[in-house]
Amino acid sequence: MDDMPVTIARWSGPRGEVVLRRHGVADDAIEELIVNGAFAMDSAETASEEALADLTWPGARVLVGGLGLGFTAATLLDARVGTVDVVEIEEALVAWAYEGVTLRLGRVARDPRVRLWVADVRAVLTGHEPEPAGPWDAILLDVDNGPDFLIHAENAALYREEALSAAYARLAPGGLLAIWCQGANAGLRSRLQALTSTAREEVHKVQRGRHLISYVIYTARAPH
Numbered sequence: 001m002d003d004m005p006v007t008i009a010r011w012s013g014p015r016g017e018v019v020l021r022r023h024g025v026a027d028d029a030i031e032e033l034i035v036n037g038a039f040a041m042d043s044a045e046t047a048s049e050e051a052l053a054d055l056t057w058p059g060a061r062v063l064v065g066g067l068g069l070g071f072t073a074a075t076l077l078d079a080r081v082g083t084v085d086v087v088e089i090e091e092a093l094v095a096w097a098y099e100g101v102t103l104r105l106g107r108v109a110r111d112p113r114v115r116l117w118v119a120d121v122r123a124v125l126t127g128h129e130p131e132p133a134g135p136w137d138a139i140l141l142d143v144d145n146g147p148d149f150l151i152h153a154e155n156a157a158l159y160r161e162e163a164l165s166a167a168y169a170r171l172a173p174g175g176l177l178a179i180w181c182q183g184a185n186a187g188l189r190s191r192l193q194a195l196t197s198t199a200r201e202e203v204h205k206v207q208r209g210r211h212l213i214s215y216v217i218y219t220a221r222a223p224h
């Protein structure tokens with residue numbers, strides 16, 4: 001495999017650089033997303049991004065915070081959800097999706113069930129952005145590597161009480177809030193537990209090369 005990364009797209013904006021790179025060729029190719037100097041994700045191992053989407057059900061109206069490489073959104077489409085509002089802070093990434101810079105991003109952008117919004121998902125959830133407005137059957141947040149490893153320092157507020165309770169209030173009856181994290185976070189867990197007794201911590205073990213990593217998805221369910 002050719003290990004020299006090739007830059008597919010690069011954009012420099014007010015929050016730093018967004019870079020999409022590819023390693024290798026053909027079926028072995030691995031796409032990698034760097035946002036503001038932080039490794040956001042790559043396509044080598046995406047089970048936990050897809051596990052987020054697997055928490056939904058056919059026909060569901062879903063909000064996804066963070067387009068990334070489109071794995072969560074594409075898995076939702078495969079799972080026959082009804083609509084997907086994807087809120088992505090980097091306009092370049094949304095533009096690249098419409099251009100189809102990767103097959104998966106192009107597929108997500110073209111699907112008539114998907115609406116792509118350029119916005120801060122926290123502003124959407126707290127009502128500082130009027131659209132999209134919800135309610136949603138599921139709100140899936142994967143905008144950082146978790147509260148311990150932020151892509152943007154401002155995202156710290158997304159994991160505090162105000163934004164968490166605003167997100168929870170945007171759920172339709174029986175709806176699910178889910179938050180992807182690179183590891184367990186006791187503070188986030190206790191804030192969700194203060195919000196609802198339905199708060200749960202699910203560990204997803206994945207093998208990345210020689211490392212076994214325990215990703216965590218926090219969930220909270222709205223009453224029926």
Ligand SMILES: C[S@@+](CC[C@H](N)C(=O)[O-])C[C@H]1O[C@@H](n2cnc3c(N)ncnc32)[C@H](O)[C@@H]1O
Binds near residue numbers: 066070071120144155
């Ligand atoms: C780890 S990636 C998401 C991966 C995605 N789940 C997937 O399957 O490809 C994080 C994404 O969230 C975006 N992001 C970061 N902060 C955000 C915010 N406050 N609002 C919306 N999007 C944000 C980043 O630009 C990046 O595209």
